Amino acid sequence: xxxxxxxxxxxxxxxxxxxxxxxxxxxxxxxxxxxxxxxxxxxxxxxxxxxxxxxxxxxxxxxxxxxxxxxxxxxxxxxxxxxxxxxxxxxxxxxxxxxxxxxxxxxxxxxxxxxxxxxxxxxxxxxxxxxxxxxxxxxxxxxxxxxxxxxxxxxxxxxxxxxxxxxxxxxxxxxxxxxxxxxxxxxxxxxxxxxxxxxxxxxxxxxxxxxxxxxxxxxxxxxxxxxxxxxxxxxxxxxxxxxxxxxxxxxxxxxxxxxxx
Amino acid sequence: xxxxxxxxxxxxxxxxxxxxxxxxxxxxxxxxxxxxxxxxxxxxxxxxxxxxxxxxxxxxxxxxxxxxxxxxxxxxxxxxxxxxxxxxxxxxxxxxxxxxxxxxxxxxxxxxxxxxxxxxxxxxxxxxxxxxxxxxxxxxxxxxxxxxxxxxxxxxxxxxxxxxxxxxxxxxxxxxxxxxxxxxxxxxxxxxxxxxxxxxxxxxxxxxxxxxxxxxxxxxxxxxxxxxxxxxxxxxxxxxxxxxxxxxxxxxxxxxxxxxxxxxxxxxxxxxxxxxxxxxxxxxxxxxxxxxxxxxxxxxxxxxxxxxxxxxxxxxxxxxxxxxxxxxxxxxxxxxxxxxxxxxxxxxxxxxxxxxxxxxxxxxxxxxxxxxxxxxxxxxxxxxxxxxxxxxxxx
Numbered sequence: 001x002x003x004x005x006x007x008x009x010x011x012x013x014x015x016x017x018x019x020x021x022x023x024x025x026x027x028x029x030x031x032x033x034x035x036x037x038x039x040x041x042x043x044x045x046x047x048x049x050x051x052x053x054x055x056x057x058x059x060x061x062x063x064x065x066x067x068x069x070x071x072x073x074x075x076x077x078x079x080x081x082x083x084x085x086x087x088x089x090x091x092x093x094x095x096x097x098x099x100x101x102x103x104x105x106x107x108x109x110x111x112x113x114x115x116x117x118x119x120x121x122x123x124x125x126x127x128x129x130x131x132x133x134x135x136x137x138x139x140x141x142x143x144x145x146x147x148x149x150x151x152x153x154x155x156x157x158x159x160x161x162x163x164x165x166x167x168x169x170x171x172x173x174x175x176x177x178x179x180x181x182x183x184x185x186x187x188x189x190x191x192x193x194x195x196x197x198x199x200x201x202x203x204x205x206x207x208x209x210x211x212x213x214x215x216x217x218x219x220x221x222x223x224x225x226x227x228x229x230x231x232x233x234x235x236x237x238x239x240x241x242x243x244x245x246x247x248x249x250x251x252x253x254x255x256x257x258x259x260x261x
Numbered sequence: 262x263x264x265x266x267x268x269x270x271x272x273x274x275x276x277x278x279x280x281x282x283x284x285x286x287x288x289x290x291x292x293x294x295x296x297x298x299x300x301x302x303x304x305x306x307x308x309x310x311x312x313x314x315x316x317x318x319x320x321x322x323x324x325x326x327x328x329x330x331x332x333x334x335x336x337x338x339x340x341x342x343x344x345x346x347x348x349x350x351x352x353x354x355x356x357x358x359x360x361x362x363x364x365x366x367x368x369x370x371x372x373x374x375x376x377x378x379x380x381x382x383x384x385x386x387x388x389x390x391x392x393x394x395x396x397x398x399x400x401x402x403x404x405x406x407x408x409x410x411x412x413x414x415x416x417x418x419x420x421x422x423x424x425x426x427x428x429x430x431x432x433x434x435x436x437x438x439x440x441x442x443x444x445x446x447x448x449x450x451x452x453x454x455x456x457x458x459x460x461x462x463x464x465x466x467x468x469x470x471x472x473x474x475x476x477x478x479x480x481x482x483x484x485x486x487x488x489x490x491x492x493x494x495x496x497x498x499x500x501x502x503x504x505x506x507x508x509x510x511x512x513x514x515x516x517x518x519x520x521x522x523x524x525x526x527x528x529x530x531x532x533x534x535x536x537x538x539x540x541x542x543x544x545x546x547x548x549x550x551x552x553x554x555x556x557x558x559x560x561x562x563x564x565x566x567x568x569x570x571x572x573x574x575x576x577x578x579x580x581x582x583x584x585x586x587x588x589x590x591x592x593x594x595x596x597x598x599x600x601x602x603x604x605x606x607x608x609x610x611x612x613x614x615x616x617x618x619x620x621x622x623x624x625x626x627x628x629x630x631x632x633x634x635x636x637x638x639x640x641x642x643x644x645x646x647x648x649x650x651x652x653x654x655x656x
Contacts, residue, residue: 090306135446137387161443163309165448167449167450169306172306176298195298
């Protein structure tokens, strides 16, 4: 080692850097398909629930205050969603709204007050044509093959373009470190850090284990989910025999969450 | 050429020192934001963009407006702008730098900013904004520097710079159109979702930019021996006048569309800004001042005697600039978020740390601007005549 001179050292350094930079990008180009394929393969654990496009039906007639609280509570507890009381910094994945707020375009002076103020559960609509995915500059939010609009909280740069893009107000931003607001933490689901956007992920992690979404489980039958492309699924049967509406359908986002009145 | 910025009067150094203090204050406030998070700002779940993105949007316009000087000079050979072309180009540089800084300070995870390059996403308008802004910065540094260098040597600019000049000219509108596309392509934000947004962005940019240039030219003339020329200043003022009128017209078109169509969701933001909505009216004073300034600016810049008298001209130019700053820098962004998608009103007002950070970024921009203008004016003071034989030094 003692006979290595400056010139030689720099040469080696240069070659090393070239191989390092060039090699890693080459790996990304060549290896990309292989990695994706292996991830796909990994996904197929036998007990996992799978669909071509996941969708949800929320039966508003069956919702009462207790069910709404249970659903919200279950979701937020499992996913370590912080309980922040300040509406400015609130983080919510699923929450209660009044009908007139969830469906503002249907507001009518003569609408019965019980309908106007009917309790509605709102969450990410997992749109088939999601504006949030379109605007994200880093693919931190993306649509999976099964229709779930996912968030990669480790890639998100916190530009909040998706929040401006979402016409449902379904996205929350971590204005501060969320950990201080979490009381009983669930060690099985990751925390978020400050400065990233988060939202409902259709309980992808539960579906992978063959469990229904947490809100569905807590809803006592008020929320039904399934594969909307499968004509024999329960959700399709409900949609073909009931009048269902979607939030702001005219915007062309094609929401996957339906509401029964 | 940078050495020219190192020789200056005590006043020059005093001004730079003052700006450095503001930059330092902004930096300290930013460290605070970096540690706590964007929660220290006035932004919220419902108004998720505020002052930072507003400043970004406004300054893209100021940067783009360099074309109002460069185009008449290089494409139409308008000789009076020979002296100030570089003033325009050198305004674009700090403007773009400020844009980039404002985006940066707005990020929740600034350390991940390179993810935009690591995971390029061509379906996001932000991707194109990054490309056009960086490109525009490079073209302006290149063109401004090379041409000034040539002038310093008393030689005509090299021929190879021409294509870059033309690229820069075509590039300028693109930066502001792409910035408008950030807004106008979002479903469910009715105040922004209008095809006239890009056109209004350009027109308001070409009003605010030349107004600022008028003021900057006056300052340069007062504090250096370089004289941008009375006629050049007058032409800038005319450009600002027409584009101010166009911008006002575009805004009224928008009001007509919203109210004659009767589509209420298109009206809410406008009502909120001018009258207040459901008892919330924090931005009504801002919008009222904006209207007042637009009226003053239009009256002065359009009326020939008022435009020609430089005292009123300075007031008119300042009014126009401030009006556009209030409109684009605050009300446009915040107004678009009100009411929120769930038909509720949550208001926004910047906090103190947010304001200090904003001031710091502006101070940084003026710091760079001062240095660039110092270099430009030093070169111009020495070259008594420009290449058209126009005298550059004040009599």
